[in-house]
Amino acid sequence: MNHGDKVCADNNGSSEPVSLIEKVARRYRSDGLSGVSWIAVKRLTCRWPVLFFYTFTAPNATLTNIRANNRFEFEVSSEVPCEKHLNQLGRTRVLFDRRLGQGHRYVIAFDGDNAVGLLWAHDGDVHFEQQYGFNVPFGRDQLFYYDSLTLPEWRCQGVLQGMLGALAKHTIQQDGKAELAAIIETSNLGSRRAHEKLGFSKRQLNMYCGALSRYRPFVLWRRK
Numbered sequence: 001m002n003h004g005d006k007v008c009a010d011n012n013g014s015s016e017p018v019s020l021i022e023k024v025a026r027r028y029r030s031d032g033l034s035g036v037s038w039i040a041v042k043r044l045t046c047r048w049p050v051l052f053f054y055t056f057t058a059p060n061a062t063l064t065n066i067r068a069n070n071r072f073e074f075e076v077s078s079e080v081p082c083e084k085h086l087n088q089l090g091r092t093r094v095l096f097d098r099r100l101g102q103g104h105r106y107v108i109a110f111d112g113d114n115a116v117g118l119l120w121a122h123d124g125d126v127h128f129e130q131q132y133g134f135n136v137p138f139g140r141d142q143l144f145y146y147d148s149l150t151l152p153e154w155r156c157q158g159v160l161q162g163m164l165g166a167l168a169k170h171t172i173q174q175d176g177k178a179e180l181a182a183i184i185e186t187s188n189l190g191s192r193r194a195h196e197k198l199g200f201s202k203r204q205l206n207m208y209c210g211a212l213s214r215y216r217p218f219v220l221w222r223r224k
């Protein structure tokens with residue numbers, strides 16, 4: 001099915017810009033005081049960005065076994081979504097054109113006619129992390145996925161779970177790769193907890209220091 005065929009009548013307006021106060025409030029609701037202090041640290045260190053993140057992996061076989069909430073539909077695609085769905089997800093056509101042009105694909109989640117979740121996957125030897133400007137290496141038997149998002153109203157209802165299940169199934173059928181890999185900032189406690197609940201485990205703790213213009217992050221810890 002092509003989600004571009006879905007009814008694209010009105011936009012439920014979930015892509016409005018978010019103020020700093022709202023960002024802090026959301027972070028407080030999701031991660032408590034530690035989440036808020038990470039926002040403060042990030043703001044204060046923006047001239048000298050230091051980023052700590054974990055590499056997480058999960059076997060595709062585990063992810064395909066998780067039962068998704070059947071209220072939602074999940075689709076793996078390499079076509080640009082319609083305007084309504086782009087707006088709902090707060091993403092631009094330019095972004096989709098660029099990533100799809102680089103051979104990336106995405107999983108989109110629908111609740112009826114509304115797009116409520118999205119994540120991207122990149123099949124290659126190395127992924128360039130656009131937001132921070134460094135390369136993320138990953139294994140040959142791994143599919144790297146990034147930029148996952150469930151719109152706030154639909155969180156904790158199994159949207160990420162369903163998108164990962166759909167990606168894992170697709171990966172097994174198309175590439176035969178054994179694992180999904182992702183990087184998650186140490187400060188993103190909500191995302192870390194969600195991934196751990198879904199069967200992901202930490203493989204590495206990494207640090208990236210923008211001021212040193214390192215092309216790759218340092219590995220601080222690696223699981224034996």
Ligand SMILES: CC(C)(COP(=O)(O)OP(=O)(O)OC[C@H]1O[C@@H](n2cnc3c(N)ncnc32)[C@H](O)[C@@H]1OP(=O)(O)O)[C@@H](O)C(=O)NCCC(=O)NCCS
Pocket residue numbers: 030147148149150151154155156157158159160161162183184185188189190191193194195197198
């Ligand atoms: C992280 C995120 C994608 C999770 O999406 P989601 O659709 O809410 O996740 P799911 O509902 O599939 O949750 C999977 C499991 O994690 C749990 N979970 C989800 N968010 C959680 C949180 N903040 N804290 C603790 N557990 C959480 C769910 O309860 C569920 O566990 P269960 O099966 O035992 O009930 C979503 O919170 C989000 O979009 N955050 C903002 C963007 C972001 O940080 N993306 C990740 C970048 S690495």
